[in-house]
Amino acid sequence: xxxxxxxxxxxxxxxxxxxxxxxxxxxxxxxxxxxxxxxxxxxxxxxxxxxxxxxxxxxxxxxxxxxxxxxxxxxxxxxxxxxxxxxxxxxxxxxxxxxxxxxxxxxxxxxxxxxxxxxxxxxxxxxxxxxxxxxxxxxxxxxxxxxxxxxxxxxxxx
Numbered sequence: 131x132x133x134x135x136x137x138x139x140x141x142x143x144x145x146x147x148x149x150x151x152x153x154x155x156x157x158x159x160x161x162x163x164x165x166x167x168x169x170x171x172x173x174x175x176x177x178x179x180x181x182x183x184x185x186x187x188x189x190x191x192x193x194x195x196x197x198x199x200x201x202x203x204x205x206x207x208x209x210x211x212x213x214x215x216x217x218x219x220x221x222x223x224x225x226x227x228x229x230x231x232x233x234x235x236x237x238x239x240x241x242x243x244x245x246x247x248x249x250x251x252x253x254x255x256x257x258x259x260x261x262x263x264x265x266x267x268x269x270x271x272x273x274x275x276x277x278x279x280x281x282x283x284x285x286x287x288x
Contacts (some may be wrong), residue, residue: 132190136195142199146205149206162205164207166204167201169200178190180257228265232260232264239253
């Protein structure tokens with residue numbers, strides 16, 4: 131349960147890394163990072179105090195995800211005032227939407243099959259195929275650009 135609740139942390143931490151490590155640190159705006167981290171920590175402590183007595187480890191997981199969201203909101207609010215992040219936000223929504231069918235298919239596989247290395251391999255392989263098909267159906271420019279590079283590499287190898 132906790133792992134399922136914490137799953138968004140992968141994406142949230144990536145977003146925090148992009149804004150924090152790649153932008154605010156690089157532009158020497160460490161006060162923004164400090165502020166967002168302190169507020170997120172306070173939110174985490176408060177939510178832990180509320181949620182852990184009621185939901186135990188699941189409450190701690192919820193508090194962790196919520197505090198990461200708070201940090202992202204602060205950082206991207208400041209970032210949005212300094213540069214146009216609308217294209218980035220649009221891309222994020224687009225690729226998230228393209229990944230939803232992959233999530234559904236992989237979830238179905240994981241529910242129908244027993245846990246094993248073969249199941250994991252199938253989930254990865256089928257998940258990749260579904261995502262590639264979704265990108266192709268959406269006529270995603272980045273996907274076709276990457277596919278062109280990959281095909282050129284294979285052509286040169288022959």
